[in-house]
Amino acid sequence: MFEDKQMPITLNLTGSPMDLRVLSFTGHDALNEPYRFDVDLISSNPHLDMDSLTGTAAWLAFGVEHAGVHGLVDGARQLYAGTCLSLYRISLAPSLLNLEQARQRRVFTGLSVPQLIIQLLENHGLNQDSYRFEQPVGVYPPRDWCVQYDETDLHLLQRLCEEEGIHFRFEHSPTGHQLIFADDPASFPERQSAIRLQRDESTDNQPAIGYLSERLTMHAGTDTHDPVWHRCRSSDARSLTTAQSDAQGATNQPFDTGTDTSRPGDEEAHHRQTSARTLERLRCERRHIRGWSSHCALTSGQIIQVLGHPVTLFNDQWLLVKVRHWGKQPQVLEGCDPHDMAGILGAAVTAAHEQQAPWIVQLSRLPELETFEHGYRTGFCVLPWAMTFRPSCTHRKPGVRGGQQVTLMADAAEFGRSGNAWRAPVRYDWQIAPSSPEDHTCWALADLPDLAEVSVSELAAGDRLLVRHFDSDPDKPVICGVLAHRTAARVAESPETAILLNGIHLEKAPANIHLNSMDDLLFEAREDLRLSTAKATFELSSAGITITGPRTVTLQPCLLPEVAPARSPNTLRWEDDLRLTEHPGLQGAPLANRIWYIVFMSIPGLAHLPRLEPRHFLYEGRTDERGYLGLTCAQMRELSARYCRSPKHLCLVHPDRCITLQDYFAQNWSEQRLRAFMEQD
Template sequence: VHKPYEFEIELVHDSACLDFAELLGRPACLGIADKSGGVRHVNGVIRRFTQLHTANVRTHYLAVLVPRLWFLGLVTDHRIFQNMSVPRIIEQVLKEQNFTGDSYAFKCFFDYAPREYCVQYGETALHFISRLCEEEGIYFYFEHFQDRHVLCFSDREGGPLIGGESLLRFHPGAGTETDAPTVRTVELRRTIGSDACTFREWNFEKTRLNLEVGQLEADPLKAPVPVGMTLEQYHYPHLYQLQKDGNRYASLELLRHFSLSRRIEATTDVSRMTPGHVFELHEHPRPDLNDRWWAVRVTHRGEQPQVLEHEAPDRGMTYIASLMAIPDSTRFVPASDHPKNPVIGDQTAIVTGPGGEEIFPDRHGRVKVQFHWDRLGAFDEKTTCWIRVSQGWAGGQYGTMAIPRIGQEVIVSFLEGDPDRPIVTGRVYNAANPVPYPLPEHKTRTVFKS
């Protein structure tokens, strides 16, 4: 879950001269037989193809099958999204790479407010999508069909049932085989995580507002911690400017720590086991394990040696899957594995505004700019969010006020290195806006000229 899958498939062929160009980037489907009589399909795209060795007239090849989403890890960009929710941003990125409407689905329960300003700063499209999902508590998984695979986004507990029979018997077997698919081994794991989360923020428009929020899980069954300790995670800053949003993010952070705190590690011969899908275990000697479980990770290993007639004529097909699963009543919040790319140092940008205007501020003296890396901006009043401007002196209705003019070049810093938090900290001359008098002839002059 929340990662592109990858299948390595060793193949044999009569030809030692396959044309790789006809295979790379092409859709393919792997069929895995199941003891239930059905076939589990794994649909994807071939991203790598390797010729191995030739033996007994047969040539061995290795194909690597991945989802279309994997290729977004090869696409980087610097761009700005404004007044769009996270699902809308993700959908736009997918559509730009020709993801059709039947190749992805949003199955989210919660509504997501538009973000005023959201920057993809040198991130791959895959990293960007993953980060936005992690920030909002959304995860993705895949549904497979013979002719396509579907990228699904969700924020719900649990998910769809695995294909075919989802009620699976625990049967350790001690090496014996059964005709029906079973779960062979189960290990229950509990881990300790943080039981408290606190965020703090600052809103310059509401300076008296305390934007510190916190969540504490006091139930020791949900959050077992050493006696007398509070394992608090404290973060500043975060993504909110209103307290209600801060409470939501703090709750998500706490859920993130609980997501994998109670889980099972299991092995099974059920080839239909798929991340993001649910199965039900029964006949385990520990009653609380006979429950519905949601697969987070699955590793498959199978062999079909009988196709190599000269090497293993008497060996049948073998298959085993190792998996990690959590109770399907647990809301899964993905780990924050994709941090935002920081802006290292300052940048310069050009002040922008509507045509026919010389100055374009808001009531706080903020301006908008066009960054040099922004290839989609139109040098108008929609290029960025409103950006605060540093002045030489600022107090309660006193100080200095020199608003940058449209077309001037300004120095932009980023609070905490965050590309979503620009602030104008200086102004510089350039060829289009030269110094006010000849230099170095008049180098002794000090001038303030408007």
């Protein structure tokens, strides 16, 4: 780290001996968003290994009062290589950005939103010291189910916070940063000293606000986004009008307070809370107040007191919602080679024109922020502290197009009711096998009297169904058809028979079981087993296997040798190999004749492929006509050992796609299959 009394902006990289001096930086932080700071640094060494800095903790200090930002190096690159000086750019981001690695499809059941958020954070290694929840004031009942459909964990976390009106922010110190969740406006910290409005900077060297005003605009009259599916409640069914018993009575009837004085339940309280917070969100979206300051300790989530504004209305307490930071210290280039100086400044200007969010662009157009050349500036958006802050719903729920194949998890007699429709528990084909039938189960509406010539009352556990989604909402599945019901196999029910479908234990033998090419069916029975279809019967007993139909076949049991012959290390069964298909869950057409690689990546993602060295490429090949990679048994054993050591850093790469093996196994393999893979010798 370079230190100089004339250079208050410094960068401290933990454990790094590199001599890097800060030329300038830009950054933004906002409520309910991960922050990002891009720092331009100069060094006399044009051959620094910037890739080695990825994931390094850093502290960017930019002023007095211990102001600064702590983060992890999310990216590092060289912008200009000169003879005497070179320019580098390092990007700092929070550990929360780990949740943006890959898109997933999952179903969560029986969890409240705070519980869901904690599970998402802990799945990515964020321990309890890296986040905290302020004392909540709202009601968050468990959701029957919550579907994550082709969205990252970060997108899901932000969407849930926006739906429930929960905000999050960050607190920084030289040793770390902490993520803070809250729903109470009183939880925002307040600055102890007020900040005065001062338009003439030459009169005083103290940090001040140079501009603060409100922009008035026209807004849309309606809000088409409904973040929460409000299910039918008994109170909604009450009639809005009542017949008058006395036709001659006055129209101003006395107010009837009602006889129900009991406290509302969690569901009713949550419904009222959602309505109130939606109104608070709409109020926040209709205020556009912005300004700039030379104060270096302003961050989103702070409450500041403004004094000295000519408009009395603005001499109030304000909540910082969005903050844009600029820092420049061109004095570090004094005495440098003019050619290098011109190249460095030109490269910095070119890199600064990268795509930015609209609110950042609007703040950048303030006159003072466009022209200043030295020091520190902050552009910000604020709201009155008296106005309750609720985040805008900018992270929309992904839509589901087309039909989805599911498996029914219960008989029709166990269906629930939702208004006038039935609710049937189903499990999508792209879900991993849960430990019990209740885990990861979604409830689909079955409100049609006849489904592909099969009535709702005839549906049984194990049936294969087709669902679509109302309004393309993944949380609103509706059963619209039964697949291959007439060709189902009939199972003889026996109390001694255990049936596992895709690893799920069925409590009772269903009347019908529908299987596709990728389903696994396991029977465990102490007695003889008998399966029957419309044209054939399959019997398994200690005497052998008998298949009765147009042609009867009987197979007698044979004695196996004590030692099974060893299998060649160059042969591998198809079901043991990895396979590529169009959609997760091994669904869709196979990706045949496609080049693939299994690589080691410290940070997964296609954007980081150019940084890999030859030693990072572990296996490569081309898929066959069925989409299988063609790994040998020896390669699978070696891959198993590598995966046990670093499950989050092994990636499967093929054209336009990069997925970690951890995510691949979660989407395509059952827990039993993954456990067998990891326990290989």
